[in-house]
Amino acid sequence: MRCIHTYIKRALAPCIVFISLQSAYAQTALDKKIDGIIKKMTLKEKIAMLHGNSLFSSEGVKRLGIPELTYDDGPLGVREDVGRFTWGPLRLKTDSATFFPNGSAVAATWNPVMAYRFGVAMGQEALARKKNIMLAPAFNICRTPLCGRTYEYYSEDPFLNAQLAISSVKGIQSQNVAACVKHFAVNNQETWRDSINAVVSERALREIYLPAFKASIEQGHAYTIMSAYNLINGAHCSENEFLLNKILKGEWGFKGLVMSDWGGTHSTVAAAQNGLDLEMGSSGPFEKWYFADPLYDAVKAGKVSEKLIDEKVHRILWVIYHTSLVAHRLPGSINTPAHSKAVYDIASESIVLLKNQKHLLPLNTSTVKSIAVIGDNAIHTFATGGFGAGVKAKYEVTALQGLKNRLGKNIDIRFAQGYKADYKFNYSAARKQEANKPNPELIAPAAELAKTSDAAILIIGSNREYESEAHDRADLSLPFGEQELVNAVTAANPNTIIVVIAGAPYDLNEIKKNNHTIIWSWFNGSEGGNALADVITGKVNPSGKLPFTFPAKLDDSPAHALNTFPGKNLTADYKEGILVGYRWFDTKKIEPLYCFGYGLSYTSFKYSAIKTDKKSYKNNENITTSLRVSNNGKYSGKETVQLYVSKLNPKAEKAEKELKAFKKVAVNRGSSAQVALNFKAADLAYFDESVKKWVVEPGQYKISVGASSRDIRASAIITVD
Structure with a gap:
């Protein structure tokens, strides 16, 4: 072969x-063509292209046939149209869109194919709505579980982030729409996000916080990138010479445009010289923006060269010729059955089975005649809410509706609210309202309904208001008095299935101890309710894996253990260095509530016959690990095989283990699948700050293969010269 x-x-x-x-x-x-166009432009026309001319567009050059660029928020889908100069919605009848699963849901699939389908469908919808640039994907590292944008981001692991980012970027751009990867970089908290200075070692930057961005540029070929609000090591990301010029445009060879986050520009000359190409979203009249009249004046005064302006215009035109002016541009489509199917498949693969001790799942519909569905999240929709982008979804199937769709003909399904999620955040005062008070008037009838039903499905968790851009959560506790509701319903009916819908970790200690059946779902898009119902009934065998660690308590997480979140004096010192997420928990021997990569199935998988293609490698060779995965259970299903590498007796600081490869495979019951996992010996390198180079430390490495970071099934030892 x-x-x-x-x-x-x-x-x-x-x-x-x-x-x-x-x-x-x-x-x-193309470069020659663009240079020819720039020669025909006046300085005024060039400067006009370097800043927004409305909330979600920037100027073209009409007399030269150059159209303006149009932008759209994209974490969850193409947002509804707003006015050119106001955030108020236009209330059109033509701007509904598909609601896609949130970022951590996509990550929980551990499936680059799903990330690609996500990107393709979103790109098609953007094209149909005449958007040139989708402000997505966002994949900053989950450093703290409290971050308000954890639901939007992907994972705590740079490799998992990178693989999914590559696929989603390629998917979006396959439709002649530019992906805008964000937020570059180290945007790991919303508290003081405009002014927080993240003090990060270069090693941690290069090993943890930058790899997904690097991959999205070098392998995903992203056309645009958005700078973050925060500062890194004393310089705002939108004018960070090290970040934008040295690494992004220098080392990575980025050809596209760097835009600011909305209102994230802080200067004219420094931003222009240090790598920013396009200013978006600043307040005040457009001509007063940093990259408008002040930049024109700076060029005229000799503070900024016109050659530098030409370079920025070249990058913008390069993006235009890859999007709106591309030959044979695709037509686009929106709210199609194919997009709904993509959403359903992503949601189905994202749902994580946390516990199934009494094997209540999949639900035995032949013996269950009545079900109590309890909880506000059973009827809540998640396409909108909170601060930032939402989607005016054409439709969204709630959890209750999904269960009725699948079971309503044969089973009596009754609903009780149990709690009321009426939380609001006062953004102007940056103040949260009380969100943890139980409601006895709602709990009592919910418990009574559970008591008189064959089974109870209790659907709790968070929502888009409680988890939101522009604020972080105060703690890990479940909101809305949900724990009291869980206790009452469980006491009334031991056959209670707990479903948690949320985008980030919560304190599930008491539920894990007292409840035998737990499912974790997400803000799972237009088809979320149908996907959840199909997992509960067994039509879909759950295959989701957690993309981040659930700590047993908040102080176990590194940023909190070291008292560096949210920081002091507007400074967050990343003292944990490279030990983020499971790297910290494993290295420090801290037992998490649920570990990175965790997720159960209705069937059982056995790993065997692990071997590497060689025993010894040079650092320029590829390493292939093969094994057999057998399905020994009653149900066909999918398993994500995870490969971690540990350096034995390291001289440099190393994490206990690091994810280096993974593969999701479908295995029919009673069958086996041969799995090959590949990575490069060069991927074992660490960044040596003393010599400013990537170094592969020679010696022995342990390759561990398992179903999660803590469920290692087999291992092998190799040597790297």
């Missing part, structure tokens, strides 16, 4: 070289 592959590779080599030369020629031709 290897000989055949070698033959094919050699046979295709001339074609590959020809295609590469064609691509290089086309690129050169």
Whole structure:
């Protein structure tokens, strides 16, 4: 087989070289075309392209046939249209869109194919709505579980983040729409986000916080990137020479445009010289923005060269020619059955089975004749809420409706609210309202309904108001008095299935101890209710894995253990360095509530016959680990095989283990699948700050393969020279 592959590779080599030369020629031709356009532009026209001309657009050059660029928020789908100069919705009948699962839901699939489908569908919807740039995906590292945007971001692990970011970027851009990866970089908290200075070592930056951005640029080929609000090591991200010029444009060779977050520009000359290309969202008249009249005046005064302005305009035109002016642009589509199917499949693969001790799931519908569905989240919708982008969803199936859709013909389904999620955050005063008071008037009838039903499905958790951009949570406790509701309903009916719908970790200690059946879902898009119902009934075997660690208590998390969140004197010192998430918990021997990569199935998988293709490698070679995964249970299902690497007797500081490869495989019951996991020996490198280089430490490494970071099934030892 290897000989055949070698033959094919050699046979295709001339074609590959020809295609590469064609691509290089086309690129050169485009660059020349763009340079020709810039020569025809006045300085005023150039400057006009470097800042917004409305809330979600920036100027083109009409006389030269250059259209304006249009932007749209995109974490959950294409947002409803707002006025050019006001955030108020236009209340059109034509701007509904598909509601996609949130970022941590996509990450919980551990499936790059799902991330790609997410991107393709979102790109198609953006195209249909005439948007050139989708402000997505967002994949900052989950440093603290309290971050208000954890639901929007992906994971605590840079490798998992990177693989999903590559796929979602490629998906969006396959539709002639630019992906805007964000927020670059180290935007790990919303508290004081405009002014917090993240003090981070270069090693931690390069090993933890930058890899997903690097991958999205070098492998995903993202056209645009958004700078974060915060400062890194004393400089705002929108004018950070090290971040934007040295790394992004220098080392990574980024050809697209760097835009500010809305209102995230702080200067004219420094921002222009240190890598920002486009200013968006600043307050006041457009001509007063930093990159408007003040930038024109700075060029005229010789403080900023016109050559630098030309470079910025070139980058913007390059994006335009890859989006709105691309030849044979695709038509786009919105609210299609295919998009609904993509949402359903992502949601189905994202749901995590946390506990099934009495095997109550999948639900035995032949013996259950009545179900009490309890909890505000059973009827809550999640397309909108909180501060920031939402979606005017064409439809959203709630959990209650999903259960009725699947079971309502044969089972008596009754509902009790149990609690009321009427939480609001006062953004102008940056103050939260009380959100943890139980409501006895709602708890009592809920418990009574559970008592008189064969089974109870209690649906609790959070919502988009409680988890939101612009504020962080105060603690890990469940909101709205939910724990008291859980206790009352469980006492009334031991056959209670707990479903938690949320985007970030919560304190489930008491539930884990006292309840035998727990499902974790997310803000799972337009088809979320149907997907949840199909997992509960067994039509779908759950295969989601947690993309971040659930701490047993908040002080176990590194940023909180070291008292560096939210920081002091507007400074957050990242003292934990590279030990973020499971790296911290494993290295410090701290037992989490639920570990990174955790997730159960209705079936059981056995790992066997693990081996590496060699025992010793040079640091420029590839490493292949193979194993067999057997499904020994009653149900067909999908398993995510995770590969972690540990350095034995390291000289440099190392985490206990690091994720280096993973693969999701479908295995029918009674069958087996051969799995190969590949990574490069160079991927074992750490960043040595003393020499400013990536270094692979020679010696022995342990390769561990398992179902989670704590459920290791097999291991092997290799040597790297």
